[in-house]
Amino acid sequence: MLTALPRASFWLHWCWTLLLAVLLSTLVQTQFNLLALQQLGVSIPWAERLATSGHDLLNFTPVYLVLFASCYLIAMPLAHGLSSRLQARWRTPLFAVAAALGLWLTLVLVNALAPMPTLIAASRSLAGLLSLLLIAALAAVILAWLTADSAGRSNRRSDRQGAGQPLMLLPLLLFLPGIQPPAIAKTELQLDTLVRGLEHPWSLAFLPTGPMLVTERPGRLRLIHTDGRLEPEPIGGLPEVFASGQAGLFDVVPAPDFGQSQQIFLSYACGRMRANHTCLARARLDLSQLKLTELTEIFRSYPAKTGNAHYGGRVVFLDDGSLVLSLGDGFDYREEAQRLSSHLGALVRLWPDGSVPDDNPLVGQSGALAEIFSWGHRNVQGLVYDSARQQLLSHEHGPKGGDELNRIVAGANYGWPVVTQGIDYTGARITPFTQFDGMTPPLLDWTPSIAPSGLALYQGELFSDWQGDLLVGALAGRQLQRVRLTDQGARIEQVLLTELAERIRDVRVGPDGAIYLLTDDARGRLLRLSPSYDDDGATAW
Known part of the structure; x- marks a missing residue:
């Protein structure tokens, strides 16, 4: 074993840094989509930009939450465990690399399995992909700072229940059922x-x-x-x-x-x-x-x-x-x-x-x-x-x-x-x-x-x-x-x-x-x- 499972306090910080990364990534995704239109010569008023950002916060965020949480759930405890065996100065960079690498691997896997070539549109460009990876790394750096004092502590049995709490953040994707147009009386x-x-x-x-x-x-x-x-x-x-x-x-x-x-x-x-x-x-x-x-x-x-x-x-x-x-x-x-x-x-x-x-x-x-x-x-x-x-x-x-x-x-x-x-x-x-x-x-x-x-x-x-x-x-x-x-x-x-x-x-x-x-x-x-x-x-x- 690398180390005992993280304490409950670690998971509380995990949750809010996860949310921070997802919200920031959503806003970045929106701006890259709008930038692609602007490069075609399309003017986008601020009212439309704000409305689009609000729409994506409501509709894109749940999808990205599931995607990012799936890698963050694995990468951060793994980085936490590894850092307990290394010198303290390696903790922050280890967390950042683990989060960015985990997200990149997740995007590669999702794109390979999804019917479309690229699921997250912002990641079509190198700049967009790097922006998403940097946000993941930033969230991980914050998590490393907030949990540094508990890096070497043993995990108590009572804390193991807390380890499962982030799984509550992995809701199933809801796919909208196809609404069929009203059919006229059937023809034989x-x-x-x-x-x-x-x-x-x-x-x-x-x-x-x-x-x-x-x-x-x-x-x-x-x-x-x-x-x-x-x-x-x-x-x-x-x-x-x-x-x-x-x-x-x-x-x-x-x-x-x-x-x-x-x-x-x-x-x-x-x-x-x-x-x-x-x-x-x-x-x-x-x-x-x-x-x-x-x-x-x-x-x-x-x-x-x-x-x-x-x-x-x-x-x-x-x-x-x-x-x-x-x-x-x-x-x-x-x-x-x-x-x-x-x-x-x-x-x-x-x-x-x-x-x-x-x-x-x-x-x-x-x-x-x-x-x-x-x-x-x-x-x-x-x-x-x-x-x-x-x-x-x-x-x-x-x-x-x-x-x-x-x-x-x-x-x-x-x-x-x-x-x-x-x-x-x-x-x-x-x-x-x-x-x-x-x-x-x-x-x-x-x-x-x-x-x-x-x-x-x-x-x-x-x-x-x-x-x-x-x-x-x-x-x-x-x-x-x-x-x-x-x-x-x-x-x-x-x-x-x-x-x-x-x-x-x-x-x-x-x-x-x-x-x-x-x-x-x-x-x-x-x-x-x-x-x-x-x-x-x-x-x-």
């Missing part, structure tokens, strides 16, 4: 499973000749025959895909002239963990040989980023033959979505050979990337073009709330991260603004988040009342939503498939008018949704 539907055993399928495409293509995120392209049979072997000749976390093979889209050109377009993550991109390639599909030929990379996002989150990856063709590709903000790089020198957090528009259309909004603008069509996006995973109304529509993931449905206009700024209805996963505010001059508001937002993924425009005969409606899949929401566009924006008409309780990754309308869905799972499924008919052949609804 028939849901059939066509294919099982797809590994995290991401995108579905119908070929004019009848078969279907499905991408699997680990980097495989699969063929489903017209009889519903899954070809056992994946299609060969794919580009090298970086598959990790959210990174992998994304969209597959046949060229508008596929019947003549046999060309398809693939979006995917390329590179390695410390330097990766969203890439777009075109290739010729040889169905007789089940392989791709003439593979050519036509676009690679700039700059390279570290981590494996937020790639976007949806592709859609416009009436003029150009295509639009969605790009994510890379999660830790959210401010890049406001910089026109970066593709991160943008939609880009290209010709099928990768060249830039002359009428792109930023062509000829100094310091701007000519491929950019719109910017200020977080992670666009739904993209559809309504040729009847000549409008491009997208939806994107917000953080904790603030998912958005947007009507895309060339050259428009959609606000992220200056504007959002959501907050960070820790409860901290990302920005004090929910609207801002010069930034386009969404048609619809989902708060709490449903994590929308897959977007389709219904144009078919099976669901006559759904003509022109949008179909939105949901990952976190585990449902399908039917959304109607209105003069004022958009509204949720119906929530479907909640009983399925599966993450929906992609939504497509088939040539037969049925709705086809991909579920996101290690053994994902391809589903077909159609009206249910009674014995007389009439729809049951």
Whole structure:
């Protein structure tokens, strides 16, 4: 044993230095978040700064309390025990190093286990990380000074009860349950499973000749025959895909002239963990040989980023033959979505050979990337073009709330991260603004988040009342939503498939008018949704 457990007085000082460190760290976290916005040229009035600080003290503090207490509970008694065996002059530096090192290791562990690359936003920068570590060290120094007189004393049995008191400071995190929009009366539907055993399928495409293509995120392209049979072997000749976390093979889209050109377009993550991109390639599909030929990379996002989150990856063709590709903000790089020198957090528009259309909004603008069509996006995973109304529509993931449905206009700024209805996963505010001059508001937002993924425009005969409606899949929401566009924006008409309780990754309308869905799972499924008919052949609804 290093020494007996600390006395009860030690734990009393432990508690209040813990609280001091958490409160100071919360205020520092807030200021670093606001500083990132200021560096984009955004002015933040003092009233907004104070309101944001107050919000974070109420909402971020409990999360950081649990995180910091977990390391402080181990590091400080350990430092106390070690210091009793060393000379007194080593006590204070030992406490400071133990607290800072403990917090750093805790952040590393949390970031490795959490779905997002960096949980505490302030620690994205070296300055922010060092500030948090210095506060931890400061709290530990104060604790060392206050408890120096009891460093060498033995611990009595009665004090052992006090040793457990700080555990009361480790409340369980409360996760807000998803509040679902009110569902309209249920429609009688028939849901059939066509294919099982797809590994995290991401995108579905119908070929004019009848078969279907499905991408699997680990980097495989699969063929489903017209009889519903899954070809056992994946299609060969794919580009090298970086598959990790959210990174992998994304969209597959046949060229508008596929019947003549046999060309398809693939979006995917390329590179390695410390330097990766969203890439777009075109290739010729040889169905007789089940392989791709003439593979050519036509676009690679700039700059390279570290981590494996937020790639976007949806592709859609416009009436003029150009295509639009969605790009994510890379999660830790959210401010890049406001910089026109970066593709991160943008939609880009290209010709099928990768060249830039002359009428792109930023062509000829100094310091701007000519491929950019719109910017200020977080992670666009739904993209559809309504040729009847000549409008491009997208939806994107917000953080904790603030998912958005947007009507895309060339050259428009959609606000992220200056504007959002959501907050960070820790409860901290990302920005004090929910609207801002010069930034386009969404048609619809989902708060709490449903994590929308897959977007389709219904144009078919099976669901006559759904003509022109949008179909939105949901990952976190585990449902399908039917959304109607209105003069004022958009509204949720119906929530479907909640009983399925599966993450929906992609939504497509088939040539037969049925709705086809991909579920996101290690053994994902391809589903077909159609009206249910009674014995007389009439729809049951």
